[in-house]
Amino acid sequence: MNMSAATVRLAGKDDVAAFKNIRLEALRLEPAAFASRLGDWEALPDEEWLRRITSGTVLIAFRNGEPVGLMGLLREQSAKSHHRATVVMVYVRASERGTGTARALLEALTRLARDAGILQLELTVSIDKPAARRFYAREGFVEIGRLPAGLIDEGREIDEVMMAKRIG
Structure with a gap:
Protein backbone atom coordinates (compact mmCIF):
# COMPACT_ATOMS: atom_id res chain seq x y z
CA MET A 1 0.00 0.00 0.00
CA ASN A 2 1.28 3.46 -0.84
CA MET A 3 -0.64 5.62 1.62
CA SER A 4 1.19 7.97 3.95
CA ALA A 5 0.99 7.34 7.67
CA ALA A 6 -1.87 8.83 9.59
CA THR A 7 -1.31 11.87 11.82
CA VAL A 8 -0.36 10.91 15.38
CA ARG A 9 -0.88 13.06 18.43
CA LEU A 10 -0.81 12.86 22.21
CA ALA A 11 -4.43 12.60 23.31
CA GLY A 12 -5.85 15.24 25.61
CA LYS A 13 -9.15 16.04 27.26
CA ASP A 14 -10.73 17.01 23.92
CA ASP A 15 -9.98 13.54 22.50
CA VAL A 16 -12.15 11.47 24.85
CA ALA A 17 -14.71 10.66 22.13
CA ALA A 18 -11.98 9.62 19.68
CA PHE A 19 -10.25 7.53 22.37
CA LYS A 20 -13.51 5.82 23.30
CA ASN A 21 -14.32 5.16 19.63
CA ILE A 22 -10.99 3.54 18.70
CA ARG A 23 -10.53 1.65 22.00
CA LEU A 29 -12.71 -6.49 16.54
CA GLU A 30 -9.64 -8.05 18.21
CA PRO A 31 -10.90 -9.36 21.58
CA ALA A 32 -8.24 -12.08 21.92
CA ALA A 33 -5.41 -9.56 21.52
CA PHE A 34 -6.10 -7.65 24.73
CA ALA A 35 -6.18 -8.41 28.45
CA SER A 36 -9.17 -6.06 28.77
CA ARG A 37 -12.75 -7.05 27.99
CA LEU A 38 -15.08 -5.00 25.78
CA GLY A 39 -17.89 -5.05 28.36
CA ASP A 40 -15.62 -3.65 31.08
CA TRP A 41 -14.67 -0.65 28.93
CA GLU A 42 -18.19 -0.12 27.56
CA ALA A 43 -19.40 0.24 31.16
CA LEU A 44 -16.93 3.00 32.05
CA PRO A 45 -18.46 6.39 32.89
CA ASP A 46 -17.23 9.35 30.84
CA GLU A 47 -15.22 10.65 33.83
CA GLU A 48 -13.17 7.43 33.82
CA TRP A 49 -12.46 7.73 30.09
CA LEU A 50 -11.26 11.27 30.75
CA ARG A 51 -9.10 10.12 33.68
CA ARG A 52 -7.49 7.36 31.61
CA ILE A 53 -6.64 9.71 28.77
CA THR A 54 -5.23 12.48 30.98
CA SER A 55 -3.44 10.44 33.66
CA GLY A 56 -1.26 8.45 31.28
CA THR A 57 0.34 8.62 27.87
CA VAL A 58 -2.19 7.85 25.14
CA LEU A 59 -1.43 8.43 21.47
CA ILE A 60 -4.12 8.35 18.80
CA ALA A 61 -3.54 8.14 15.05
CA PHE A 62 -6.01 10.08 12.92
CA ARG A 63 -6.78 9.96 9.21
CA ASN A 64 -9.17 12.61 7.85
CA GLY A 65 -10.14 13.48 11.42
CA GLU A 66 -11.13 9.90 12.26
CA PRO A 67 -9.26 7.80 14.85
CA VAL A 68 -7.56 4.82 13.16
CA GLY A 69 -4.93 3.74 15.68
CA LEU A 70 -4.05 3.76 19.35
CA MET A 71 -1.03 3.18 21.57
CA GLY A 72 -0.47 3.82 25.26
CA LEU A 73 2.40 3.80 27.70
CA LEU A 74 2.37 2.78 31.38
CA ARG A 75 5.45 3.80 33.32
CA GLU A 76 6.68 1.72 36.23
CA GLN A 77 6.18 3.65 39.47
CA SER A 78 8.76 2.25 41.88
CA ALA A 79 12.08 4.08 42.17
CA LYS A 80 14.22 1.16 41.00
CA SER A 81 12.09 0.42 37.92
CA HIS A 82 11.01 3.97 37.00
CA HIS A 83 13.25 3.74 33.90
CA ARG A 84 10.89 1.13 32.39
CA ALA A 85 7.51 1.47 30.70
CA THR A 86 5.05 -0.95 29.12
CA VAL A 87 3.52 -0.35 25.69
CA VAL A 88 -0.25 -1.02 25.99
CA MET A 89 -3.54 -0.77 24.06
CA VAL A 90 -1.84 -1.17 20.68
CA TYR A 91 -4.34 -1.21 17.85
CA VAL A 92 -4.28 -0.15 14.22
CA ARG A 93 -7.43 -0.47 12.11
CA ALA A 94 -7.10 -3.22 9.48
CA SER A 95 -7.36 -0.69 6.63
CA GLU A 96 -4.32 1.14 8.08
CA ARG A 97 -2.03 -1.85 8.38
CA GLY A 98 0.97 -1.60 6.08
CA THR A 99 0.68 2.20 5.77
CA GLY A 100 3.27 3.13 8.40
CA THR A 101 0.68 4.11 11.00
CA ALA A 102 1.88 1.56 13.58
CA ARG A 103 5.47 2.73 13.09
CA ALA A 104 4.40 6.39 13.40
CA LEU A 105 2.61 5.61 16.68
CA LEU A 106 5.60 3.68 18.04
CA GLU A 107 8.11 6.36 16.99
CA ALA A 108 6.04 9.10 18.66
CA LEU A 109 5.63 6.98 21.79
CA THR A 110 9.37 6.25 21.87
CA ARG A 111 10.20 9.97 21.60
CA LEU A 112 7.85 10.83 24.48
CA ALA A 113 9.26 7.98 26.58
CA ARG A 114 12.86 8.99 25.92
CA ASP A 115 12.07 12.64 26.73
CA ALA A 116 10.59 11.45 30.04
CA GLY A 117 13.80 9.61 30.93
CA ILE A 118 12.53 6.12 30.17
CA LEU A 119 15.34 3.79 29.11
CA GLN A 120 13.44 0.59 28.29
CA LEU A 121 10.14 -0.21 26.60
CA GLU A 122 8.46 -3.54 27.28
CA LEU A 123 5.37 -5.27 25.94
CA THR A 124 3.60 -8.58 25.66
CA VAL A 125 2.06 -9.84 22.44
CA SER A 126 -0.17 -12.85 21.91
CA ILE A 127 1.50 -15.92 20.42
CA ASP A 128 -1.47 -15.82 17.99
CA LYS A 129 -0.26 -12.52 16.49
CA PRO A 130 2.85 -13.39 14.41
CA ALA A 131 2.53 -10.22 12.28
CA ALA A 132 2.63 -8.07 15.41
CA ARG A 133 5.66 -9.98 16.71
CA ARG A 134 7.45 -9.46 13.38
CA PHE A 135 6.60 -5.72 13.47
CA TYR A 136 8.06 -5.31 16.96
CA ALA A 137 11.17 -7.29 15.99
CA ARG A 138 11.68 -5.03 12.94
CA GLU A 139 11.37 -2.04 15.30
CA GLY A 140 14.17 -3.34 17.53
CA PHE A 141 12.27 -5.26 20.22
CA VAL A 142 13.78 -8.58 21.26
CA GLU A 143 11.97 -11.55 22.74
CA ILE A 144 12.90 -11.85 26.41
CA GLY A 145 10.55 -14.63 27.45
CA ARG A 146 7.20 -16.30 27.25
CA LEU A 147 4.30 -16.08 29.64
CA PRO A 148 2.41 -19.40 29.52
CA ALA A 149 -1.36 -18.81 29.56
CA GLY A 150 -0.78 -15.07 29.87
CA LEU A 151 -4.35 -14.57 28.71
CA ILE A 152 -7.43 -16.77 28.94
CA ASP A 153 -10.01 -15.86 26.32
CA GLU A 154 -13.32 -17.73 26.36
CA GLY A 155 -11.66 -20.62 28.16
CA ARG A 156 -8.69 -20.82 25.78
CA GLU A 157 -5.22 -20.29 27.23
CA ILE A 158 -3.08 -18.00 25.09
CA ASP A 159 0.67 -17.72 25.66
CA GLU A 160 2.17 -14.27 25.48
CA VAL A 161 5.60 -13.35 24.14
CA MET A 162 7.43 -10.80 26.28
CA MET A 163 9.56 -8.30 24.33
CA ALA A 164 11.76 -5.36 25.29
CA LYS A 165 13.72 -2.58 23.60
CA ARG A 166 16.39 -0.34 25.11
CA ILE A 167 15.79 3.27 24.05
CA GLY A 168 18.17 5.17 26.33
Whole structure:
Protein backbone atom coordinates (compact mmCIF):
# COMPACT_ATOMS: atom_id res chain seq x y z
CA MET A 1 0.00 0.00 0.00
CA ASN A 2 1.28 3.46 -0.84
CA MET A 3 -0.64 5.62 1.62
CA SER A 4 1.19 7.97 3.95
CA ALA A 5 0.99 7.34 7.67
CA ALA A 6 -1.87 8.83 9.59
CA THR A 7 -1.31 11.87 11.82
CA VAL A 8 -0.36 10.91 15.38
CA ARG A 9 -0.88 13.06 18.43
CA LEU A 10 -0.81 12.86 22.21
CA ALA A 11 -4.43 12.60 23.31
CA GLY A 12 -5.85 15.24 25.61
CA LYS A 13 -9.15 16.04 27.26
CA ASP A 14 -10.73 17.01 23.92
CA ASP A 15 -9.98 13.54 22.50
CA VAL A 16 -12.15 11.47 24.85
CA ALA A 17 -14.71 10.66 22.13
CA ALA A 18 -11.98 9.62 19.68
CA PHE A 19 -10.25 7.53 22.37
CA LYS A 20 -13.51 5.82 23.30
CA ASN A 21 -14.32 5.16 19.63
CA ILE A 22 -10.99 3.54 18.70
CA ARG A 23 -10.53 1.65 22.00
CA LEU A 24 -13.98 0.06 21.80
CA GLU A 25 -13.39 -0.78 18.13
CA ALA A 26 -10.13 -2.52 19.07
CA LEU A 27 -11.75 -4.58 21.83
CA ARG A 28 -14.73 -5.45 19.62
CA LEU A 29 -12.71 -6.49 16.54
CA GLU A 30 -9.64 -8.05 18.21
CA PRO A 31 -10.90 -9.36 21.58
CA ALA A 32 -8.24 -12.08 21.92
CA ALA A 33 -5.41 -9.56 21.52
CA PHE A 34 -6.10 -7.65 24.73
CA ALA A 35 -6.18 -8.41 28.45
CA SER A 36 -9.17 -6.06 28.77
CA ARG A 37 -12.75 -7.05 27.99
CA LEU A 38 -15.08 -5.00 25.78
CA GLY A 39 -17.89 -5.05 28.36
CA ASP A 40 -15.62 -3.65 31.08
CA TRP A 41 -14.67 -0.65 28.93
CA GLU A 42 -18.19 -0.12 27.56
CA ALA A 43 -19.40 0.24 31.16
CA LEU A 44 -16.93 3.00 32.05
CA PRO A 45 -18.46 6.39 32.89
CA ASP A 46 -17.23 9.35 30.84
CA GLU A 47 -15.22 10.65 33.83
CA GLU A 48 -13.17 7.43 33.82
CA TRP A 49 -12.46 7.73 30.09
CA LEU A 50 -11.26 11.27 30.75
CA ARG A 51 -9.10 10.12 33.68
CA ARG A 52 -7.49 7.36 31.61
CA ILE A 53 -6.64 9.71 28.77
CA THR A 54 -5.23 12.48 30.98
CA SER A 55 -3.44 10.44 33.66
CA GLY A 56 -1.26 8.45 31.28
CA THR A 57 0.34 8.62 27.87
CA VAL A 58 -2.19 7.85 25.14
CA LEU A 59 -1.43 8.43 21.47
CA ILE A 60 -4.12 8.35 18.80
CA ALA A 61 -3.54 8.14 15.05
CA PHE A 62 -6.01 10.08 12.92
CA ARG A 63 -6.78 9.96 9.21
CA ASN A 64 -9.17 12.61 7.85
CA GLY A 65 -10.14 13.48 11.42
CA GLU A 66 -11.13 9.90 12.26
CA PRO A 67 -9.26 7.80 14.85
CA VAL A 68 -7.56 4.82 13.16
CA GLY A 69 -4.93 3.74 15.68
CA LEU A 70 -4.05 3.76 19.35
CA MET A 71 -1.03 3.18 21.57
CA GLY A 72 -0.47 3.82 25.26
CA LEU A 73 2.40 3.80 27.70
CA LEU A 74 2.37 2.78 31.38
CA ARG A 75 5.45 3.80 33.32
CA GLU A 76 6.68 1.72 36.23
CA GLN A 77 6.18 3.65 39.47
CA SER A 78 8.76 2.25 41.88
CA ALA A 79 12.08 4.08 42.17
CA LYS A 80 14.22 1.16 41.00
CA SER A 81 12.09 0.42 37.92
CA HIS A 82 11.01 3.97 37.00
CA HIS A 83 13.25 3.74 33.90
CA ARG A 84 10.89 1.13 32.39
CA ALA A 85 7.51 1.47 30.70
CA THR A 86 5.05 -0.95 29.12
CA VAL A 87 3.52 -0.35 25.69
CA VAL A 88 -0.25 -1.02 25.99
CA MET A 89 -3.54 -0.77 24.06
CA VAL A 90 -1.84 -1.17 20.68
CA TYR A 91 -4.34 -1.21 17.85
CA VAL A 92 -4.28 -0.15 14.22
CA ARG A 93 -7.43 -0.47 12.11
CA ALA A 94 -7.10 -3.22 9.48
CA SER A 95 -7.36 -0.69 6.63
CA GLU A 96 -4.32 1.14 8.08
CA ARG A 97 -2.03 -1.85 8.38
CA GLY A 98 0.97 -1.60 6.08
CA THR A 99 0.68 2.20 5.77
CA GLY A 100 3.27 3.13 8.40
CA THR A 101 0.68 4.11 11.00
CA ALA A 102 1.88 1.56 13.58
CA ARG A 103 5.47 2.73 13.09
CA ALA A 104 4.40 6.39 13.40
CA LEU A 105 2.61 5.61 16.68
CA LEU A 106 5.60 3.68 18.04
CA GLU A 107 8.11 6.36 16.99
CA ALA A 108 6.04 9.10 18.66
CA LEU A 109 5.63 6.98 21.79
CA THR A 110 9.37 6.25 21.87
CA ARG A 111 10.20 9.97 21.60
CA LEU A 112 7.85 10.83 24.48
CA ALA A 113 9.26 7.98 26.58
CA ARG A 114 12.86 8.99 25.92
CA ASP A 115 12.07 12.64 26.73
CA ALA A 116 10.59 11.45 30.04
CA GLY A 117 13.80 9.61 30.93
CA ILE A 118 12.53 6.12 30.17
CA LEU A 119 15.34 3.79 29.11
CA GLN A 120 13.44 0.59 28.29
CA LEU A 121 10.14 -0.21 26.60
CA GLU A 122 8.46 -3.54 27.28
CA LEU A 123 5.37 -5.27 25.94
CA THR A 124 3.60 -8.58 25.66
CA VAL A 125 2.06 -9.84 22.44
CA SER A 126 -0.17 -12.85 21.91
CA ILE A 127 1.50 -15.92 20.42
CA ASP A 128 -1.47 -15.82 17.99
CA LYS A 129 -0.26 -12.52 16.49
CA PRO A 130 2.85 -13.39 14.41
CA ALA A 131 2.53 -10.22 12.28
CA ALA A 132 2.63 -8.07 15.41
CA ARG A 133 5.66 -9.98 16.71
CA ARG A 134 7.45 -9.46 13.38
CA PHE A 135 6.60 -5.72 13.47
CA TYR A 136 8.06 -5.31 16.96
CA ALA A 137 11.17 -7.29 15.99
CA ARG A 138 11.68 -5.03 12.94
CA GLU A 139 11.37 -2.04 15.30
CA GLY A 140 14.17 -3.34 17.53
CA PHE A 141 12.27 -5.26 20.22
CA VAL A 142 13.78 -8.58 21.26
CA GLU A 143 11.97 -11.55 22.74
CA ILE A 144 12.90 -11.85 26.41
CA GLY A 145 10.55 -14.63 27.45
CA ARG A 146 7.20 -16.30 27.25
CA LEU A 147 4.30 -16.08 29.64
CA PRO A 148 2.41 -19.40 29.52
CA ALA A 149 -1.36 -18.81 29.56
CA GLY A 150 -0.78 -15.07 29.87
CA LEU A 151 -4.35 -14.57 28.71
CA ILE A 152 -7.43 -16.77 28.94
CA ASP A 153 -10.01 -15.86 26.32
CA GLU A 154 -13.32 -17.73 26.36
CA GLY A 155 -11.66 -20.62 28.16
CA ARG A 156 -8.69 -20.82 25.78
CA GLU A 157 -5.22 -20.29 27.23
CA ILE A 158 -3.08 -18.00 25.09
CA ASP A 159 0.67 -17.72 25.66
CA GLU A 160 2.17 -14.27 25.48
CA VAL A 161 5.60 -13.35 24.14
CA MET A 162 7.43 -10.80 26.28
CA MET A 163 9.56 -8.30 24.33
CA ALA A 164 11.76 -5.36 25.29
CA LYS A 165 13.72 -2.58 23.60
CA ARG A 166 16.39 -0.34 25.11
CA ILE A 167 15.79 3.27 24.05
CA GLY A 168 18.17 5.17 26.33
